[in-house]
Amino acid sequence: MENDKRHISFSPQNAILWYSVIAGVFSACFIAFVLLYIERQERAHIDRVTQSTADGIKTVLEEDIYRRMESLTEFAKLSETSNIMSDNEWDLLSKALYYSKQGYHSIVWVDSSFHVLRRMPIEGSETAIDFDLASQPMALLAKLKYQQQNSKVIAVPLTSINGNRGLGIYVPVLNKTLTSKKVEGFIVNVLLFDPYIKSVLPTYLLAEYKLTLFIDDQKVYSDQTKHPPTSGTWDRQAAFEILGQRWQVNLVPNNEFRPFILFRMFSLLIVLGILLSIFITLAVYTLMSARNKTKLTKDDRKKTEQLLKNLPGMAYQASNRTNRPMIFVSEGCTLLTGYSKKQFEKQNILWGKLIHPDDDERVCRTINQALKTKHLFELEYRIITKNNDVRLVLERxxxxxxxxxxxxxxxxxxxxxxxIKQAEVDLLQSYAFSQAIVNSVVEAVITINNKGLILSFNDAAQKMFGYTFSEVKDKNVKTLIPRSYNEHHDQYLAQYKRTNKTHIIGTGRELVAKRKDGTTFPIHLSVSEIPNHEEKMYVELIRDITQQRVLEDEASSHIEQMAHADRLNALGEMAAGIAHEINQPLTAISLFSQTAKNFCEIGKFERLPELFDKISQQSLRAGSVLERVQMMTRQGDRSKEVLDSNMLIDEVKKLAESEARLRDIKIQLLPCHQKKNVFVDRVQIQQVILNLLRNGMEAMQSIDCKNGAIIKLQIKLQIKIKADNYIKILVIDTGCGIPNSMINELFTPFSTTKKNGTGIGLSISKSIVEEHGGHIHFSKNKPAGAIFYFTLPIHEEGIPNDK
Amino acid sequence: MTNKQTVFIIDDDKGIRDGLEMLLESIGLESRSFASGSAFLDVYDAKMTGCLILDIRMPKMSGLEVQRKLKQLNCLIPIIFITGHGDIPMAVEAMRLGAIDFIRKPFKEQDLIDRINEALKIDEKIINEHNSKSKVDSLSAREYEVFERVADGSMNKVIAADLGISERTVEVHRSHVMEKLKVRTLAELVRIKIIYEQLN
Structure with missing residues (x-):
């Protein structure tokens, strides 16, 4: 049971199944038992029926034989008295006798020597042939003599010549005298068992049983047409005595008889069984359901109680009277009011008394109204607790x-x-506060969702872009960006969503924005993600940097002016080297020209084309030197371009080489093993490198290159995992180095260690590098010399650089 | 004069080298050019004759260094320096070390040619001197005594008396000297004597 209970609590359906199975097994046992019982009962019943049938047969046969005997005896008497009976009389009487009862084979009058005198029926000599009454006279006589002493009628079993069994009933016809009785003959009544039994016994009996008749233990009749009997156990006998002979009826019920009964029984049983099973199943199911329901109800009640107990408030039932006395309150009342559940339920404390006097009237009115309309009501009001605190409550x-x-x-x-109310108020205040801030800042503040649709648009944004909030609400933020930048913005968001790596988010980027009237203006955009939001949202902070740009442009043009001045200065200093660079091709050209002239004089004209080629080559060479010089003198063209950093330093090397040669110094180029592009102003960056190279060479020459005459110009990669990648351009000399006292003011203007230095080279280099988003540094070379290096952001393919 | 005189050019600038080579070719002078001093030194041979046009400012080994090296090797080839930037101290140094001239680029071709011809003459002279000296050095002590006295204009008889040998022996020595110095006349012998005395 314990186990079952667990099952129930675990799964009611399962339990019901189990119970039904158990019920089924029970009903099966029951049916088996009933079957057995019925089998026994049926056996007894068949016994009884068979016995009574046998008895009935006995009675019928006994009575019938007696009747026949009696009528025959009377007939014999008639024959006796009127000794000579006319033929007509015999015919009439015998015919009456023959037909009065069925089953006679024949009625014969024989004399004492058993010769047939008369017979009925007259036709059909078969009788005579079948039963030769005279065939065993001796035995008969012996029998008769013996019978004479005791009985008037003798019955003798007969066998026809065909082997059929029969019975002869002999009634003696006496010639009575006063003294003696003499047997004159017999009236013989011959019965053939086969037709006799069938005529005497009802046909249904014969259909249901196999009947065998024994006389003096001799089988005289057996139903041959029937199937063999079922078994010996079903045999039943009845015996009786007639005319000194022992008759025995043997009965066996037929096969058909049993199944018929059984079938009836079975049908009944099956119906009963099914009904019983259904009934039991139903009963069990009902029982289980009831139990489960009870259990659930109990659980529910427990839960409800628990729930009410844990509620941050109180559930109640109040009667509809003044001050609403409580019929029931949940445990929460103590926390809410300070009064106990008992106090309320015993109505020591009335709810109405707790309501703040200012709110009392309003509460009463609302409740009365609700009572009239029978509708739900909800209201907020104040109560005064046991500790005299005022609390705001919500009643529903x-x-x-x-x-x-x-x-x-x-x-x-x-x-x-x-x-809650306090929090709500706080929230509203805080919202108003932040709203006020957002609206009062000069930056445009725009929130967008992850699809880029605008969710909010502050006052500054409206002023900056010329749109009202309603005009841009739910529109893509791309509306605010010129078409050429549209794709970039989408890319940023998509990239961020995909990689979670900020490109501009969190840092800021300068872009171009578009006003409602179509004009564009430069902006600084910084984007941050709003955390703890189901859907990703971003805040875009936009600053109009038109003014800033103007200032920057001014500053940068100032730098350019300074840089230009510096370049011119450098060129002046490099003039000797450059002059040499130009002198060389010029000299060569001069030589070739003279040669040409000589060849002409001696008539070797075939050599001239070669010479002209050489002259042309040398002119180009001189031109390219001048071109480099010209580039250094260029001013104002500050366009930036994407350049291979290795190419950049190679060009500088060429430019500086003439001077290096003058100083007997070799420039060693150590390019980067990877091709890395930078987005720079070519002239300015080359100026920086040239500056550093010339400084280095000067430093080396100042000590007569005693540490070697090689200055290195190198590019290194500086890959950082989180930040942007940089290249590092290094100029490594082995010169006199920088005195410690100078290190701190290396990059400040007008500080120099050179006799004729202007002191602006490094400070301009610093400005240029920083304008390109890099930094310039100094470190000491070992064992001697200086290393100047600066960084430049690597220009990644595919990502536009808008600056 | 077994070797033909050649103008050797050392300049790191291919344009200049080509120009010079062709110019010299046009006036029928043999020339050979080298891109660096070391390349020249690698093939240097004492039998080389002619002159050397040397660029002062070259990477690795400057013109002055080449000059110094050649001096160490007792090379007597006259050197003409050419330079794009004619700075005085360098010129002085070069001249001190025995350069015969110092030309600034750009230059007039004819000037250069004149200088080269000059240099070649000097070279020839030097070679002659050199030859004279070696010939004189090849004389035996007795032959040298005879040579000295013949060059002074002394008579065989006087020489024989002076040296305490027979006149006939002086005549044999005299013919040997003439043979060894490869001279046929007394005048030539006298010139060798003068060159030799100058050298010493």
């Missing part, structure tokens, strides 16, 4: 009709919303 109630009487009661729930 409904008038319901009481079970006890017709009167309405109120059921509902009261919750403390003091803190």
């Amino acid at each position: 109630g409904e008038p319901v009709s009481s079970i006890i009487n017709d009167e309405f009661i109120i059921e509902g729930f009261i919750a403390d919303i003091t803190s």
Whole structure:
């Protein structure tokens, strides 16, 4: 049972199945038992029926034989008295006798020597042939003599010549005298068993049983047409005595008889069984369901109680009277009011008394109204607790009709919303506060969702872009960006969503924005993601940097002016080297020209084309030197381009080489093993490198290159995992180095260690590098010399650089 | 004069080298050019004759260094320096070390040609001197005594008396000297004597 209970609590359906199976097994056992019982009963029944049938047969046969005997005896007497009976008389009497009862084979009058005198029926000599009454006279006589002493009628079994069994009933016809009785002959009544039995016994009996008849233990009749009997156990006998002979009836019920009974029984049993099973199953199911329901109800009640207990408020039932005395309150009342459940339920404390006097009237009015309309009501009001605190509560109630009487009661729930209300107020204030900030900042603040649709648009944004909020609400933020930048913005968001790696998010980027009137202006955009939001949202902070750009442009043009001045200065210093660079091709050209002239004089004209080729080559060479010089003198063209960094330093090397040669210094180029592009102003960056190279060479020459005459110009990669990648351009000399006192003011203007230095080279280099988003540094070379290096952001393929 | 005089050019600038080579070719002078001093030194041979046009400013080994090296090797080839930037101290140094001239680029071709011809003459002279000296050095002590006295204009008889040998022996020595110095006349012998005395 314990186990079962667990099952129930675990799964009611399962339990019901188990119970049904058990019920089924029980009903099966029961049916088996009933079957057995019925089998026994049936056996007894068949016994009884067979026995009584046998008895009945006995009675019928006994009676029939007696009747026949009696009528024959009378007939014999008639024959006796009128000794000579006319033929007509015999015919009439015998015919009457023959037909009065069925089953006679024949009625014969024989004399004492058993010769047939007369017979009925007359036709059909078969009788005579079948039963030769005279065939065993001796035995008969012996029998007769013996019978004479005791009985008047003799019965003798006969066998026809065909082997059929029969019975002869002999009634003696006496010639009576006073003294003696002399047997004159017999009236013989011959019965053939086969037709006799069938005529005497009802046919249904014969159909249901196999009947065998024995006389003096000799089988005289057996139903041959029937199937063999079932078994010996079903045999039943009945015996009786007639005319000194012992008759025995043997009965065996037929096969058909049993199944018929059994079938009836079975049908009944099966119907009964099914009914029983259904009944049991139903009963069990009902029982289980009831149990489960009870259990669930119990659980529910427990849960409800628990729930009410844990509620941050109190559930109640109040009667509809002044001050609403409580019929039931949940445990929460103590927390809410400070009064106990008992105090309320015993109505020591009335709810109405707790309501703040200012709110009392309003509460009463609302509740009365609700009672009239029978509708739900909800209201907020203040109560005064036991500690004299004022609390704001929310009550939600409904008038319901009481079970006890017709009167309405109120059921509902009261919750403390003091803190919620406070939070709400705080939230509103905080929202108003942040809204005020957002609207008062000069930056445009725009929130967008992850599809780029605008969710908010502050006052500054409206002023900056010329749109009202309603005009851009739910529109894509691309509306605010010129078409050429549209794709970039989408890419940023998509990239961020895909990689979660900020490209501009969190850092800021300068872009171009578009006003409602179509004009564009430069902006600084920084994007941050709003955390803890189901859907990703971003805040875009946009600053109009038109003014800033103007200032920047001014500053940068100032730098350019300074840089230009510096370049010119450098060129002046490099003039000797450059002059040499130009002198060389010029000299060569001069030589070739003279040669040409000589060849002409001696008539070797075939050599001239070669010479002209050489002259042309040398002119180009001189031109390219001048071109490099010209580039250094260029001013104002500050366009940036994407350049291979290795190419950049190679060009500088060529430019500086003439001077290096003058100083007997070799420039060693150590390019980067990877091709890395930078987005730079070619002239300015080359100026920086040239500056550093020339400084280095000067430093080396100042000590007569005693540490070697090689200055290195190198590019290194500086790959950082999180930040942007940089290349590092290094100029490594082995010169006199930088005195410690100078290190701190290396990059400040007008500080120099050179006799004729202007002191602006490094400071301009610093400005240029920083304008390109890089930094310039100094470190000491070992064992001697200086390393100047600066960084430049690597220009990644595919990502536009808008700056 | 077994070797033909050649103008050797050392300049790191291919344009200049080509120009010079062709110019010299056009006036029928043999020339050979080298891109660096070391390349020249690698193939240097004492039998080389002619002159050397040397660029002062070259990477690795400057013109002055080449000059110094050649000096160490007792090379007597006259050197003409050419330079794009004619700075005085360098010129002085070069001249001090025995350069015969110092030309600034650009230059007039004819000037250069004149200088080269000059240099070649000097070279020839030097070679002659050199030859004279070696010939004189090849004389035996007795032959040298005879040579000295013949060059002074002394008579065989006087010489024989002076040296305490027979006149006939002086005549044999005299013919040997003439043979060894490869001279046929007394005048030539006298010139060798003068060159030799100058050298010493």
